Amino acid sequence: MSEKRLDYLTWDEYFMGVACLSAQRSKDPNTQVGACVVNRKKKIVGIGYNGFPTGCSDDELPWAREGGTLDTKYAYVCHAELNAILNSIVSDLEGCTLYVALFPCNECAKIIIQSGLKEIVYLSDKYAETDIVRASKTMLEMAGVKWRKLSGCRESVTIRLSEDCV
Numbered sequence: 001m002s003e004k005r006l007d008y009l010t011w012d013e014y015f016m017g018v019a020c021l022s023a024q025r026s027k028d029p030n031t032q033v034g035a036c037v038v039n040r041k042k043k044i045v046g047i048g049y050n051g052f053p054t055g056c057s058d059d060e061l062p063w064a065r066e067g068g069t070l071d072t073k074y075a076y077v078c079h080a081e082l083n084a085i086l087n088s089i090v091s092d093l094e095g096c097t098l099y100v101a102l103f104p105c106n107e108c109a110k111i112i113i114q115s116g117l118k119e120i121v122y123l124s125d126k127y128a129e130t131d132i133v134r135a136s137k138t139m140l141e142m143a144g145v146k147w148r149k150l151s152g153c154r155e156s157v158t159i160r161l162s163e164d165c166v
């Protein structure tokens with residue numbers, strides 16, 4: 001007798017796992033963010049992580065957090081949510097859900113709203129006390145975009161990349 005596996009990933013764990021795997025591509029030394037856009041049929045339609053724009057060297061632009069405007073990463077970096085939405089394989093994201101490691105900033109909130117996403121699922125809200133996140137939540141609430149912190153799920157997922165992975 002062969003029973004079905006019971007410890008398979010939930011949908012939430014799966015989509016957040018994909019977002020977090022994507023985050024591991026980020027070169028940001030301080031905060032690696034991944035994002036995954038999922039449609040109503042539970043199909044992944046976009047993935048992204050934070051990084052400099054295509055063609056803009058990871059080695060030449062600064063990763064610093066402090067300094068003049070031109071000397072920090074903030075002037076240059078594309079946020080994970082922006083990349084996930086721009087990388088989308090479909091043109092219409094109406095009703096989609098965004099899985100993202102970090103609560104979206106105000107600029108990403110604008111993009112999320114304008115793209116028609118309906119829900120945000122996140123892990124960390126470490127910048128909740130900043131005006132950027134306050135502005136983000138004000139706009140998301142006005143636009144009817146829901147958000148929820150991922151909870152009640154496993155804390156980590158192991159991915160094995162060796163030949164005996166199956």
Ligand SMILES: O=c1[nH]c(=O)n([C@H]2C[C@H](O)[C@@H](COP(=O)(O)O)O2)cc1CO
Nearest residue numbers: 028030031033050077079080103104105
């Ligand atoms: O919503 C977000 N999405 C996102 O990709 N990011 C990126 C931009 C930066 O590369 C990094 C934040 O850097 P730091 O935590 O050092 O300030 O995370 C940051 C936010 C929130 O500000």
Ligand SMILES: [Zn+2]
Nearest residue numbers: 079104105108
């Ligand atoms: Zn952002």
